[in-house]
Every structure is written in C-alpha cells, then in structure tokens.
Amino acid sequence: MQGLPSIPYLIGLENLGDGHNVNVRWYSLADETYVCYKLSDAPASDWEYIEVDNDLSEYVVSGLISNTSYKFKIAVQYDDVYLESQTQEITTYTMSAEEEQIADNISFGCFPNPFNPAKSKANIFFTVKTNSFINVEIYNLKGQKVKTLAKDKFSVGSHIINWDGKDENGKPVNSGIYLFNLQTTDRKTVFGKLVLIK
The missing domain is CATH 2.60.40.4070 (Immunoglobulin-like)
Incomplete structure (x- = not known):
C-alpha cells in the first residue's frame, strides 16, 4: 500500500473542445485508481470504471457523446478499503x-x-x-x-x-x-x- 487510506480528490474536468473528450485531473495515493463516469441522468448502476496507472494524475476519457451532460468521480482501493471522491458534472461541446x-x-x-x-x-x-x-x-x-x-x-x-x-x-x-x-x-x-x- 502506497499510503494511509485517504479520500481521492477530483481536482477538475476540462472539456477538450471536440465534443467527445474530457480531461480528468485528480490527486490520490491509492494502490488502485479508477476514473469513473456516466450520463448525468443515468442510474448508479451505469457508472463506467477505467483503471489507470497509479503514477497518473490526469486522464482523457474519450468516446463521449457531444452536447451531453456527464458525471465524473475518482474511485480508489486501498487493500480492503474502497473510497470515492466527490462527483463533478460537465457537458461536452464543440468549441468554436x-x-x-x-x-x-x-x-x-x-x-x-x-x-x-x-x-x-x-x-x-x-x-x-x-x-x-x-x-x-x-x-x-x-x-x-x-x-x-x-x-x-x-x-x-x-x-x-x-x-x-x-x-x-x-x-x-x-x-x-x-x-x-x-x-x-x-x-x-x-x-x-x-x-x-x-
């Protein structure tokens, strides 16, 4: 285990402007880290989990639907302890x-x-x-x-x-x-x- 169990921190979301990609930034010290997202109005069972390398602090989620609202969070696993960050919301769009x-x-x-x-x-x-x-x-x-x-x-x-x-x-x-x-x-x-x- 890389550190004492602590809640991951979702620093922010950045719309990359093509309508299909969002850059996610976070901070955590966990053994396992997951970038999670779903449509804002979708049920909790629809959360998608992407496992990322522990040395990363940002990740681009691709393949999203343009002009659509999504919720994001960071989930981490410390041995048998599971923790989640706060949830943030963003709407994808295409920049002028x-x-x-x-x-x-x-x-x-x-x-x-x-x-x-x-x-x-x-x-x-x-x-x-x-x-x-x-x-x-x-x-x-x-x-x-x-x-x-x-x-x-x-x-x-x-x-x-x-x-x-x-x-x-x-x-x-x-x-x-x-x-x-x-x-x-x-x-x-x-x-x-x-x-x-x-």
Missing part, C-alpha cells in the same frame, strides 16, 4: 474557432467544487502559456459581478487564486451557482461554474 484559440493559451479550473466557505476557500487555478494580463471575476447567474479576484499580469506557468465566498464589501454571499470569469490580454473571455454550499 475563437474558443479554440483561447484554450491554446490558457487552461483553468476550480477546486473544491462545490465548496463551503466555512470549511475552505475555492481555489481557482489557471495555466498560461505566454505572459498574459488576466482579469479574474466572480459573477452570479443574473450576470451581476460579485467580486474581482485579480487584475494583473501573470507569467508563464500555473497560478492559483482564492475566493472566500464574499462579495466586494466583504459580505458572505448566498448559496448557489456562480461563474468565474477569466479575461485575457486580448479581451478573450472564458467562464467556469462554481457551486457554493453552506
């Missing part, structure tokens, strides 16, 4: 030419998701391939800006920005779905979904 250009320069995600600000902050991570000015903002589903998290130039590499679940005035926001908006130097914008629970 403009979105593909954005994706070539920046990748992003958020964990934990959902998050409870009483227990942890939301960590919005992104990786840029060229030095870029990045504006990171939180919006509610009404399109109203909740808070600006960053507005600065970032160097090539990976970065993490935290959100504590509060607005610009330091007031805790309500439970619900929020969007984090990353705008690049050339004003190209990408969005991610974040769920806040209490």
Whole structure:
C-alpha cells in the first residue's frame, strides 16, 4: 500500500473542445485508481470504471457523446478499503474557432467544487502559456459581478487564486451557482461554474 487510506480528490474536468473528450485531473495515493463516469441522468448502476496507472494524475476519457451532460468521480482501493471522491458534472461541446484559440493559451479550473466557505476557500487555478494580463471575476447567474479576484499580469506557468465566498464589501454571499470569469490580454473571455454550499 502506497499510503494511509485517504479520500481521492477530483481536482477538475476540462472539456477538450471536440465534443467527445474530457480531461480528468485528480490527486490520490491509492494502490488502485479508477476514473469513473456516466450520463448525468443515468442510474448508479451505469457508472463506467477505467483503471489507470497509479503514477497518473490526469486522464482523457474519450468516446463521449457531444452536447451531453456527464458525471465524473475518482474511485480508489486501498487493500480492503474502497473510497470515492466527490462527483463533478460537465457537458461536452464543440468549441468554436475563437474558443479554440483561447484554450491554446490558457487552461483553468476550480477546486473544491462545490465548496463551503466555512470549511475552505475555492481555489481557482489557471495555466498560461505566454505572459498574459488576466482579469479574474466572480459573477452570479443574473450576470451581476460579485467580486474581482485579480487584475494583473501573470507569467508563464500555473497560478492559483482564492475566493472566500464574499462579495466586494466583504459580505458572505448566498448559496448557489456562480461563474468565474477569466479575461485575457486580448479581451478573450472564458467562464467556469462554481457551486457554493453552506
């Protein structure tokens, strides 16, 4: 056994833009690791399990149906102990030419998701391939800006920005779905979904 039993952590899902492939990122120390997925509205008996090498921390699930919602989780086995991560959901879609250009320069995600600000902050991570000015903002589903998290130039590499679940005035926001908006130097914008629970 490579480590004490611990729940695996599903870091995030990335739609690769062709409508049929999703990149899954996770963290675990288990002897056996499985990437699991199913259609969002399918019964629990329909979970598909893909065993992956223990030294991997990401895997591309292929052959998915375009414009379809899927649920993902990570399952691990420590000898006789079986544990699962939280479940995340993503809808496959085909990127436009403009979105593909954005994706070539920046990748992003958020964990934990959902998050409870009483227990942890939301960590919005992104990786840029060229030095870029990045504006990171939180919006509610009404399109109203909740808070600006960053507005600065970032160097090539990976970065993490935290959100504590509060607005610009330091007031805790309500439970619900929020969007984090990353705008690049050339004003190209990408969005991610974040769920806040209490």
